[in-house]
Amino acid sequence: MCGIVGYTGFQDAYDIVINGLRRLEYRGYDSAGIVLEDGNNKLEVEKTKGKVDDLVKISEGLKGTSKIGMGHTRWATHGVPSDRNSHPHLSNNNKIALVHNGIIENYDTIKTMLTEKGFTFKSETDTEVLVNLIQYFMDLNSETDFPTAVRYALNEVYGAYAITVMHEDFPGVLVVGRLGSPLAIGIGEKEYFIASDASPFVEFTKEAIYLEEGHMATISLENGVDIRTINDNSKIKPEIQELKLSLEQIEKGGYEHFMLKEIFEQPKSVHDTMRGRLLVDEGVIKMAGIWDHIEKFKNANRIIIIACGTSWHAGLIGEYLIEEYARIPVEVEYASEFRYRNPIITDKDVVIAISQSGETADTMAALKLAKEKGAFIYGICNVVDSSIARITDAGSYTHAGPEIGVASTKAFTAQLTILTLIAFKLGKHNGNLGNADFMSLIAELDAIPKRIEDVLASTNELVQDIAKDFVSTTNFLYLGRGYNYPAALEGALKLKEISYIHAEGYPAAEMKHGPIALIDENMPIVIIAPKKGHYDKIVSNVQEIKARKGKIIAVVNKGDTQVSAMADYVIEIPETSECFSPIVASVPLQLLAYYIAVYRGANVDQPRNLAKSVTVE
Ligand code: M6R
DSSP: OOEEEEEESSSOHHHHHHHHHHHHGGGOOSEEEEEEEOTTSOEEEEEEESOHHHHHHHHGGGTTSOSEEEEEEEOOSSSOSSTTTSSOEEOTTSOEEEEEEEEETTHHHHHHHHHHTTOOOSSSOHHHHHHHHHHHHHHHOTTOOHHHHHHHHHHHOOEEEEEEEEETTSTTOEEEEEEBSOOEEEEETTEEEEESSSTTTTTTOSEEEEOOTTEEEEEETTTEEEEEETTTOOEEOOOOEEOOOOTGGGSOTTOSSHHHHHHHTHHHHHHHHHTTTEETTTTEEOOHHHHTTHHHHHTOSEEEEEEOHHHHHHHHHHHHHHHHHTOOOEEEEEHHHHTTSOOOOOTTEEEEEEESSSOOHHHHHHHHHHHHTTOEEEEEESSTTOHHHHHSSEEEEOOOOOOOSSSOSHHHHHHHHHHHHHHHHHHHHHTSSOHHHHHHHHHHHHTHHHHHHHHHHHHHHHHHHHHHTTTTOOEEEEEEOTTHHHHHHHHHHHHHHHHOOEEEEEEGGGGGGTGGGGOSTTOEEEEEEOSTTTHHHHHHHHHHHHHTTOEEEEEEETTOOHHHHHOSEEEEEOOOOGGGHHHHHHHHHHHHHHHHHHHTTOOSSSOTTOOSSOOOO
16 A cells, blocks of 8 residues: 655665665555655656556656655555656645655645645645645744654644655655554665565665654664654664565566465465474474463453455454364454444453454554453464554464565465464364364374465466456356355455456355346356365255356366266365365465456556555555
8 A cells, every 4th residue: 555665875766766666566556756865955756657667767867866765656545546646745845755655534624724824735645735734834933843843744644654754955864754554664784775664675684673653763874763752752762673574585486477476385385384383293283372372262252353355254264263173252354344333342352363464454443442442462464563463462473475466365375374273273272172183183284285286286277278268257156165155255356356357255055045146158156166065065056057057167176076067167176174175275266366367468466456455444
């Protein structure tokens, strides 16, 4: 949801900013802009609707002109994607430039006040209001210096923001602030980097400060990094962290798209999620986050899982897992609904938040609400040190590695892996999962990365061929039962996100309560039908579809005959216990969505209107 890059140091700021924006383009990609301080301390701005490549076309002249600057890649909130609405935005006196990620909720009131004072606005953005508010405070009192004016302005706004600001009269200085949107400061040798995540500077430094909520920093080569609280200007000691991220992890590694790379990384990412946790030889699951708080889980009235999108689908499968193996009641809620419906939460509830990015605004707000009401908060995040990871009482990282493709793939299977570990761990501890079953299940779980590897090898080309037949299709149905009902929802979401084909997921038995009306010879139906998991019932559903001439794409176990005989297309996956089948079945569904989208010429890694981390509500 918008990417910010800033730099001051000895290298060419243009290169650092542009390359950094390319790495952050997954966060938003409808427009891009750059501002550099030139040799005369003047601010040079270039910005445009479109991608970073479009920005390069109009801004190459700035290359080699400056050692300090900042840039932005936008995901539109206020105002359509256009040159005018692109960041950086300049103040009326053209001296202050600002880039912003987030939403200023009270921008309208401030805009009215500034308009009455004579300010004018070129864009429809909330950001232009903020940059002019900074000018307003400086105009009001000539004693007010630049960082102070930024602080005054931030105290007047509410909403969510990460900002970086430059001022012509304060050369060599970058001022940053954050509330609700992430911002990292990379600490190099005689250089500083600013970015929405560490990927733009990971090749230059391994040291970073993650700016905390409600903090701002003034950064210059002369005075280093001065961190203050926004509300009362208290000085904060910087906490420098070592980055674990490597450059290789954030590059495509020979794949055409990040999404394909990430699909193929799943044997490794699922293995990495289990590494050090699943100790099959010792017959234990080690999860400090759960173990240290085992009484909370044991005595919980219920577990509430909150999440959005794909993570919500993982949560639904988590419900099946935890209720089956640990027999603890689970409710799964969309974070956006949970936070606004005055939910009943007590200190006997455990709330699990699932979020790949760890920055999703709705999930974050729902968590804060649950925390205020006394619930114990557990996080399942992929991004280390993300905002959600930091406000939870305990949690487990998925360790899937950076996921750059906007459509979540490996993070989803890693979330399922963590939820499986949690369910088995709790079940074993509270006696609902006997030792023999536990041992056999963990041995099977340990082999899941190999099962995924087999599925990738055996289905990739086949699915590629199947995809060719659906390039012009306009609707899809995805059906599954039990554990594979959420897998069907996820399959449908993947397809619609990246191919823009309308797709619906349903529990297979619900089909006859409505969606069956849609079925004719033009409707493809993806049906997940593993042997273990209401197979007989699924057979009946397939017959009902067949009778209405629907085109059946069946995901079945190797050697299946009954469903396969009725299906138009058959994708075979290895047989597993039912609880593992969503992990294995999701892989060919990811491939199907991917290849259909590629054949339709869609931008798979950066689908229209989407962004990787949704930091606005
Ligand atoms: O980072 P999160 O897991 O909190 O993100 C939640 C959703 O925005 C995300 O899963 C979204 O649905 C993805 N685009 C799915 O591919």
